[in-house]
Amino acid sequence: MGGNSGNLLYANAVVRALSTRWTRIDTGGFDAHTQEDPSKFIKDVNRTYDHYVVPLANVFRSGFTDKLVKMTEIIRRLEIPVTVVGIGAQTTVTAAESDELRMTKTGKTRVPDEEVARRHDQVVRTFVETVLERSATFGVRGEVTKRYLVSLGIPDERVTVIGCPSLFTWGSDLRIEKTPGPLTRESRISMNVDYRVKGMADVVELNSELYPELTSPVQDSKSARMIITGVDKYDMSKFDSRLPIHTGHRLYKERRLVFYPSPWGWIESFKSQRFAFGTRLHGNIAALLAGTPVHLLAHDSRTLELARYHAIPHSLLSDFEKPPSAAELWERTDVEPFNQLQPERFRNYLDFMHTNGLRTVFDKDRSPRGFDRKIAEGQRTGPVLPQ
Structure with missing residues (x-):
């Protein structure tokens, strides 16, 4: 789960979206960027697959710089289309409102010094440019991330804000119902x-x-x-x-x-x-x-x-x-x-997938039923409680 079970939500959402009847999906490569020599992984991907899809979270954060270098090298050596889905920047609320965006880490109120930030920015730009050599557009989580990439010199029209894929797990019909009345001590x-x-x-x-x-x-x-x-x-x-x-x-x-x-x-x-x-x-x-x-x-x-x-x-x-x-x-x-916003946001996400040559279970004459049958047992899996 990459240190955080929240990662499973957006990764599984992307897998469900792509699980059409005629598509074979293999998941993996989560540690490829940690390998000293990923040559075998790269060779296997080039030989076996038609498309490399990368659901990512806040990997533009400070501290992930060296891993982004390795990810860039892997993508540079791929010979198939590459689509990055839902990547995000991470900095403080204050820094996000400034003209000079500098990335930081979760919970940190300080941003890195100028030299560290400059190296990180160059690594991010190289990563995005490398992906765009194999992709129509680059999918980011929000407007702050897009503004950050455009400030680095990435063309505005090549960056698409798509939000978080996890919120499109079930498609456009997701609705939240708030029951009337206040919370009480008995509320769950x-x-x-x-x-x-x-x-x-x-x-x-x-x-x-x-x-x-x-x-x-x-x-x-x-x-x-x-x-x-x-x-x-x-x-x-x-x-x-x-x-x-x-x-x-x-x-x-x-x-x-x-x-x-x-x-x-x-x-x-x-x-x-x-x-x-x-x-x-x-x-x-x-x-x-x-x-x-x-x-x-x-x-x-x-x-x-x-x-x-x-x-x-x-x-x-x-x-x-x-x-x-x-x-x-x-x-x-x-x-x-x-x-009210969910259907519009979903349509934008689906357009992004189509623009990048990906078919989904939400397209006409396609269905997620096969995938949903496979997760039925997981839906019955309850929590692990303390000893």
Whole structure:
């Protein structure tokens, strides 16, 4: 899952979209850019496949520079069409509004110095230009990412904003229904937590106390291993003990901290929950895919550009003087803009796929039924609970 189970949502969404009856899809290559010599991988791809499709997340972030160099080398040596789907930039909210965009990491409030940023920008530009030698257009998550690439010299018309593919898993008909009435202590609520984001310890502490039925699905691999093995994986001398990343936390001891090994079971679980909120982008998207209202606590350009593009209900975490309760976020949540925009956003995504020579299960005379039969068992896979 690449260290984060949220990655499974957009990767599986792209696979489902491409799973037509006449198409063979093999998944893999996730570690190709970590190989010292990827020659065999490149040779196998060139010999076996007609198209190389790369669903990516926020890989333009600072710290991913060297891996992008390796990915660029692999794509340069491919002899088939290459399509990048849904890639995103990542910087602070403040930096995203400036004329000089510099990439950073999740939870970081500082951007790299000019020399580091200049090297990173050159690597990003080379990567995009290499992909565009084998692709009609380049698919990005939001307007901030597009503005960043255009500032590097990438032609505006070659960059298409498509949002996050995960939100098109079921097609254009996804609708969110918000039930009437306030949240109560008996409400079933999901709270997703990125432990790297400043201020989340306060949010966790407040809401864990207010809502006894609240659960918190973990997404990072260390927390997943902790739940599976019962052994702490983080050095808590470096973190606030109020964060649910250790076995002494109340959410762990009360078995309200959970891990979903199947993305399909994770989505299915939200059908019995009333509301989801938090700082994890795909923790909220998983709920949306079940038709459940969410409120994203945006904290960087990555979360904010997608919230704006898809009209996901959101607030900036930094705007709150006090940690918000789920009830407060519920009152701020309006799902209608998302519902109204979804068909248009989906059509744009489908146009992008067609422009790049890809057929989908959403096209005329095609169906996702074969794929959906295969995931039925995964939809029945529930959470792993703490020891």
